[in-house]
Structure formats: C-alpha cells, structure tokens
Amino acid sequence: MSRALDPPHGRQVFTRTYTPTPADIDETGHVNNVVYLRWAQEMAIAHWDSRATDEARGAWAWVVLRHEVDYRRQLLLGETATARTWVAEVADGPRFDRFVRIDGPDGAMCAQARTVWCLVDVERRRPRRVPEWMVELFT
Numbered sequence: 001m002s003r004a005l006d007p008p009h010g011r012q013v014f015t016r017t018y019t020p021t022p023a024d025i026d027e028t029g030h031v032n033n034v035v036y037l038r039w040a041q042e043m044a045i046a047h048w049d050s051r052a053t054d055e056a057r058g059a060w061a062w063v064v065l066r067h068e069v070d071y072r073r074q075l076l077l078g079e080t081a082t083a084r085t086w087v088a089e090v091a092d093g094p095r096f097d098r099f100v101r102i103d104g105p106d107g108a109m110c111a112q113a114r115t116v117w118c119l120v121d122v123e124r125r126r127p128r129r130v131p132e133w134m135v136e137l138f139t
Contacts, residue, residue: 004072004101004109004112005099005101005112005114006101007084007086007099008086008089011086011089011139012086012138012139013084013085013086014043014046014047014050014084014085014086015082015083015084015085016042016043016046016082016083017080017081017082017083018039018080018081018083018102019078019079019080019081020035020075020076020077020079020081021077022077024077025076025077028074029074029076029077030074030075030076031074031075031076031110033069033071033111036069036071036102036110036111036113037067037069037113039081039083039100039102040067040069040083040085040100040102040111040113040115041064041115043083043085043100044062044085044098044100044115044117045062047085047098047138048062051137051138052137056134058122059121059122059123060119060120060121060122060128060134061119061120061122062096062117062118062119062120063117063118063120064115064116064117064118065095065116065117065118066115066116067113067114067115068113068114068115069111069112069113070111070112070113071110071111072108072109072110072111072112073104073108073109073110074110075102075104075110079104079105080105081102081103081104081105081110082102082103083100083101083102083103084100084101084103085098085099085100085101086098086099086138087099087135087138087139089139090135091119091129091130091134091135093127093129093130094118094119094120094127094128094129094130095116095117095118095119095130096116096117096118096119096130096135097114097115097116097117098114098115098116098117099112099113099114099115100112100113100115119134
C-alpha cells in the first residue's frame with residue numbers, strides 16, 4: 001500500500017477512538033508499531049460484534065491470514081486517535097479484506113492497515129465461503 005486508504009463512497013464505516021496509555025509508548029516517545037496492529041485487530045473484532053447476531057457470533061469465527069501496515073505519523077501520549085474500518089466490496093471465497101485507518105487529532109494519518117481475514121465454521125473448525133448475507137452486513 002502506498003496511497004492513503006479512504007472508504008469508498010457509501011461504504012459502511014465503523015469508528016472508534018483510542019488514547020494511548022504509557023504502556024503503549026516505546027523508547028522513541030510515540031505509540032509502538034505493535035499497538036497500531038493491536039488496535040486494527042480490536043477494530044475488526046468490535047466491528048463484527050456490532051453487526052453480527054448472537055447466533056452468527058456463535059457459529060462463525062474470523063482468523064487473520066495477513067496484516068499489511070503502513071506507518072506514517074507518530075502518535076504521542078495524550079493524543080487521541082480516530083480509527084475507522086471498512087471491508088472490501090466482495091469476499092474471495094473464505095477470505096475477506098478489511099481496511100483500517102488511524103488518524104491523529106490533527107486528521108493526519110498515523111497508520112493504515114489492510115488485513116485479510118478467513119471465515120471459519122466454528123463447529124467444523126474449517127474455512128467456509130463468506131455468505132452473501134455477511135458481505136451485505138458490512139457493505
């Protein structure tokens with residue numbers, strides 16, 4: 001990824017804010033790269049939990065296949081970041097791409113991620129094709 005990610009027009013976007021704690025700050029005085037990755041994963045889980053029914057959450061799980069992260073601007077202790085996430089327009093079999101953008105209080109991008117998640121049938125513990133109703137749930 002080299003260009004800044006923005007959700008396509010009309011796409012459903014899930015938003016949350018994060019304020020780093022002292023434990024999130026590394027020896028250079030800003031949020032550690034691993035923290036951005038943790039926030040990206042938390043965003044994906046919270047987005048799923050906000051949209052899926054109890055029945056769906058019991059039947060389906062998501063596992064990460066890949067994270068690709070760009071770091072652009074440092075985020076400092078005391079600053080609040082706004083994180084936004086959205087999914088791809090279509091799934092690829094059991095795979096579903098998710099995008100996360102984390103902006104600082106000035107609106108400048110701190111980090112962005114493209115993550116690839118795989119849908120798993122909890123009972124069978126096997127990957128399953130993402131059903132159309134699930135794509136529609138997020139788009």
